[in-house]
Every structure is written in C-alpha cells, then in structure tokens.
Amino acid sequence: MPRKVLLDSKKIDIILNRLACQLVENHKDFKNTVLIGLQPRGTFLIEKILEIFKKNYPSINIDSGILDFTFFRDDFRRSEKTLKASSTQINFSVENKNVVLIDDVLFTGRSIKAAMSSMDSYGRPNSIELLVLIDRRYKREIPIQANYCGAKIDTFKGDRVNVVWNENSDKNVIYIEN
Amino acid sequence: MDKLSVDHLLGIKYLKKSDINLIFKTAIHFKEVINRPIKKVPTLRDLTIANLFFENSTRTKISFELAQKRLGADVVNFSSSSSSVNKGESLTDTVNNILAMKVDMIVLRHPNPGSPLLLSSHTNSCIINAGDGAHEHPTQALLDCFSLTENLGDLKGKNILIVGDVLHSRVALSNIYALKLLGANIKLSCPVSLIPREIESLDVSIETDILKALKWCDAANVLRVQKERMEKSYFPNNREYSMLFGLDTNKINNIKKDILILHPGPINRGVEITSDIVESNNSIILDQVENGVAIRMAIIYLLASKMNFSIN
Numbered sequence A: 001m002p003r004k005v006l007l008d009s010k011k012i013d014i015i016l017n018r019l020a021c022q023l024v025e026n027h028k029d030f031k032n033t034v035l036i037g038l039q040p041r042g043t044f045l046i047e048k049i050l051e052i053f054k055k056n057y058p059s060i061n062i063d064s065g066i067l068d069f070t071f072f073r074d075d076f077r078r079s080e081k082t083l084k085a086s087s088t089q090i091n092f093s094v095e096n097k098n099v100v101l102i103d104d105v106l107f108t109g110r111s112i113k114a115a116m117s118s119m120d121s122y123g124r125p126n127s128i129e130l131l132v133l134i135d136r137r138y139k140r141e142i143p144i145q146a147n148y149c150g151a152k153i154d155t156f157k158g159d160r161v162n163v164v165w166n167e168n169s170d171k172n173v174i175y176i177e178n
Numbered sequence B: 001m002d003k004l005s006v007d008h009l010l011g012i013k014y015l016k017k018s019d020i021n022l023i024f025k026t027a028i029h030f031k032e033v034i035n036r037p038i039k040k041v042p043t044l045r046d047l048t049i050a051n052l053f054f055e056n057s058t059r060t061k062i063s064f065e066l067a068q069k070r071l072g073a074d075v076v077n078f079s080s081s082s083s084s085v086n087k088g089e090s091l092t093d094t095v096n097n098i099l100a101m102k103v104d105m106i107v108l109r110h111p112n113p114g115s116p117l118l119l120s121s122h123t124n125s126c127i128i129n130a131g132d133g134a135h136e137h138p139t140q141a142l143l144d145c146f147s148l149t150e151n152l153g154d155l156k157g158k159n160i161l162i163v164g165d166v167l168h169s170r171v172a173l174s175n176i177y178a179l180k181l182l183g184a185n186i187k188l189s190c191p192v193s194l195i196p197r198e199i200e201s202l203d204v205s206i207e208t209d210i211l212k213a214l215k216w217c218d219a220a221n222v223l224r225v226q227k228e229r230m231e232k233s234y235f236p237n238n239r240e241y242s243m244l245f246g247l248d249t250n251k252i253n254n255i256k257k258d259i260l261i262l263h264p265g266p267i268n269r270g271v272e273i274t275s276d277i278v279e280s281n282n283s284i285i286l287d288q289v290e291n292g293v294a295i296r297m298a299i300i301y302l303l304a305s306k307m308n309f310s311i312n
Helices: A009-027 A042-056 A110-122 B017-033 B059-070 B091-099 B115-122 B138-152 B170-181 B210-216 B238-245 B249-255 B285-304
Strands: A003-007 A033-038 A063-067 A098-106 A127-137 A148-154 A160-164 A173-177 B048-053 B074-079 B105-110 B126-132 B159-163 B185-189 B219-222 B260-262
Touching (some): A003 A009, A009 A042, A009 A127, A033 A042, A042 A063, A042 A098, A098 A110, A098 A160, A110 A127, B059 B105, B059 B138, B091 B105, B138 B219, B159 B170, B159 B210, B170 B185, B260 B285
Parallel strands (some): B105 B126, B159 B219
Antiparallel strands (some): A003 A173, A160 A173
16 A cells, blocks of 8 residues: 655654643643543553653643543444453543543544543543644544644545554654555 | 354353453453443443343342443343243243344343253344353353452463352353363362262362362352252251351361452352351452453443344
C-alpha cells in the first residue's frame, strides 16, 4: 500500500508542546482537571503529554487515567469479530471535574461518543473536552469536534492514518496509507 | 483467539483451554466494571434473557441476574413451582413458548443431567447451563478456577484438592474438567461411599486421609454434603463426617502450611467446614462470590457476541 508521511518527529514534537501549552492556558494549575487517555491508541499520546508536563511544568500535579469504552460501543454484534476490551485505570471520581479526553485520531466520532457515555460510570463531570493529535475532517458520522487539535487532514474513504510511537522519539511518525 | 469455540455453555467438557483463557481475560475487565461507582454497561440493551430455574438456587440465580442486569439486558425469571410445568408441560414446550415471546438467551438449572444439551438441540436459542443434576455446573467451575488463578497465578502443576460429597456434586465434575484443561493436579478426598465409580479415569487421585491430602495441596475446594440428593445414608452421621473430613482449625494447624480455602456455597457450618475456617485469612469464599458475577458477565458477553444483530 502506498504510504505518505504526514508529520515527522520534529513536527510531532512541536505539536505536542503546543497542545500542552493550550491545556495549561485553559486549565492553569489543573486542580479541578483530569486527563484521560482512551484505549487503545490514546494511551501513548497521554503518556507523551504527561512527559512534557513533567519536563516543562514540574510544579503542576495532574490526575490522569486510562479509559476503555468497549462495552459502550454501538457496534456490538454488528460484525463477526468479538469486541475485545482493554484495561481501564481510573482511581478517582470525575464528579464535578473538568475532564480532558485524549485520543490520537478523531475519525467518525463514534469512539468519542462511547467514551463520553462510559465516563458516566465515574460520576458527572463539570465539563468534557477532547484533545486529538489528528482530526480527519469531513469524516464525522456524529456531531463531535475536538477542543484541542494537533493537525487537521483531509482523507478519502478507505485511507488509514497511522500514528507510530517509537522508544526513540526521533522516529515518531504519522503517515497515511491508501 | 478472540471468540468462543462454542455457541452454548453446556458444560466445561465442551470447552477448550483457549475458551477458558478468553473468559478469564474478559472477566478481568468486567470485574473492573462491577467495582465502578456506576456498575452498569449498555452492551446487551437489545437482548432479553430468561432464567429458568427448575431447582432451588440463591447465589447462582442472583449472580446470573446481576450479571445480566449489569450488562444492560432485559431479564425474566421463571421458577418451576409457579409454572405450567406442574400441569404436565414438557421442558421443550415450556422453553419454546418462552422463546416465542422473543427471548434471546436461556439460563437453565434443571435436576435432570443433560437437559441443557437436549434444549440446545430442540430450540433455537443460546443455552447456558446453570447446573444440571449431579452432572455439570460450568459457571461455578470457571469462577472457582478464576479465583484460584487470581491467587496462585498459572494453575499448571498446582495441587488442588476437592474435599466432600463428590458423588452428588456437579461442581466437582466441572472443576475436574476445568482444572485438567488448565494443567492442575487434582486429588479427591471423601468417604469411600461418596466416590463416584470410574472417577479415576478422569486422571484424578483419591486420598481418604484428609491430613495427607491437605498437606499435599495448594488449595482445597470444600464441597457441601448434599443431604437432599441422598436417598440412603452414605456415612453414619454429621459428627463423624465432620471429625474425619470436615475442615477445622486443628486440621489446618496440623498441616503447618498456608492453603487457600474455597467453598461453592451454601455452607453447612460445622459439617464440612467450621466457621473459623470460613472466616480465616486463607478463605477466598467471598472472592468467589464477587468473581461469579464477573465470570457470568464474561460468558454472557462472549456468547452474545456470537449472535449477530439483525434489524429484522
């Protein structure tokens, strides 16, 4: 399959730092804000963002967790495949908190809808925001948009956007396959 | 493997090791779900499940019902004492009538061994065996093994003792099948009169000296003495049974090692086990009950995922 690099590691770095800055701008000391990475791919992105916070804003303590929303998806029993769950690690209540959901690619919006429904299991948040690295424009099936977005791209049906995280951050890359 | 090899849960006999591993992996996630502030997910909101209990049950029935409700399914309960079964209706007719009301899944407890198998071949529905006579109780065995795995890790090579009324126990047979699939060594300890014929053909050993058996094992699953299934007397009296095979502090202190204690319930305190052992730190009896809901959620989820959705 032909591959086209959308963002190389340098650009990804700049974007991650910008997203972290935007979060600090809006949430200041994060006293009432929690970050939640969405399984499976959002877990890598939240890790990167937390690393930036640790390095650039060491005085800020952030509550963070990982959310799996498999049991809230709307496509159960719609294919031959069994939907496989992953682990959830949320050791706090989100009651009255400002929640920032973090995922790598925003596509149809259905995952985000399921994730938002799933959040209800942990309390009623004061607000929910969405941070994504890539927004695949014009592909939404439900009216959902990101509050923080790394890059917006236009894709065709059948295209695959892959975010590849490497241990060596110089090799991080986002490419599109069609 | 990401789906079960079976369309019904009729017994552990029909499962593969990969099925058990898949059920355990899924149950870990459901255990997290049932410990959330809000314990319900909407996954099965379009399914209706009927619990048909032709025998008495407390924890299995409640556990199944909780599992189904926490998965978001609609649930109808049926008990034979207040049904048309008393007017002479056959099991298949009863179930087909219930299925005609658009029920998708049946959980069946029945005194006759093999009744879930019969239903699975005469009805068009997914069947889960919740205990059929003295034959199998697959969900109990799965939750027992899941609880053991949580505490002992991989069961391969672990020594598991089953103590008590093996002859009348569906839990024993299902546990033997499941533990064998997972690679555990199994020993039975009970009065000779309560040992089923040909049981050694299942590759289990028998030890009638309870102290020797307890010293050998990593965990002991204590079975209830099922007086209601005994048409004749299999041992002189409860006191003698308790002295020879009941788990008490003396016997546990005597073996000088820590072993896990399991019991599927209901417990006859003072007969097969004393209260201090039930409430000791080595007892995982209440963990079994909690895990029962998670395991049943996993089984229902995995079986339901094989029933493709149809808008018609």
